[in-house]
Amino acid sequence: MQTQSPWEHTLTFFPQFLAVLKEHTSPDATVAVIGASDGKFVLPLAVAGYRVIAIERDPQALHGGEVQLPGDVNAHAMGLLDRLKLEELYDRVQVVEQDFLDTNPFDTLCDAIWTSCSWHYSANHHRPLAEFVARMQLLVRPNGLFGAEFMMPVEQRHHLTEHYTSPERLSRHFANAWTVLLTLRTGEFTERAHVGRLQDHTHRMGLLLAARTPK
Ligand SMILES: C[S@@+](CC[C@H](N)C(=O)[O-])C[C@H]1O[C@@H](n2cnc3c(N)ncnc32)[C@H](O)[C@@H]1O
DSSP: OOOOOTTTTSOOOHHHHHHHHHHHSOTTOEEEEESOTTSTTHHHHHHTTOEEEEEEOOHHHHHOEEEEETTTEEEEEOOHHHHHHHTTOGGGEEEEESOGGGOOOOSSOEEEEEEESOTTSGGGTTSOHHHHHHHHHHTEEEEEEEEEEEEOOOSGGGGGOTTSOOHHHHHGGGSSSEEEEEEEEOOSEEEOOBTTBOSOEEEOEEEEEEEEOOO
16 A cells, blocks of 8 residues: 555554454445544555545545644644545545434445544544444345444543443443454553654553354
8 A cells, every 4th residue: 555544553453353244245345434534444454455444534634734743743633535546545435524323314324333442532522322333233134244443541530431342341232132252351561652642652452253043
């Protein structure tokens, strides 16, 4: 790929999602990415041949702009739209510039849905986590795949919001009409400074993959 996201080196369970996606769906399946940012996951999905619906609320992530990088460096970061054009992937990706919590249901259901560390953003705290999860579930066809990686609580303040969750607590939302395929978690680990977090910091992350039961 000619372009790179400044998020490229942050830890992710995306390879696990991709492996299960390949088992569960056809090569030209439609995958929705919630909190698509500048395309760290959208681009590899499109390159792999999937049709992608990319939902993102942050205009800078979509259109690019000045960002501050670790080491007091200012740089221009490309947005998702320019990256898709440069990589000639534009026709495989539908970009929806909107808050996911304000979107209307789509006309057709997706084969799979993925989100990476999006719902813990403070902009989502005024609505229950259950709503975010249910909205994602509603977009998935029977037999389709749900994948989410998410922040688990580390600091005291994280324990005060349900949006920093755990695989166990999240699994409760999948008791009916879903089969949980895989849950994973990390211990506490140091993430190197990156765009948006200019100092090294501690995270704990979880993953949940689930399949919607057939009708
Ligand atoms: C941690 S970033 C994604 C980083 C990811 N590791 C990547 O490189 O693409 C999470 C993204 O979710 C987006 N997001 C959070 N809540 C959202 C919502 N309600 N609707 C749409 N996008 C949302 C944020 O704007 C942010 O771009």
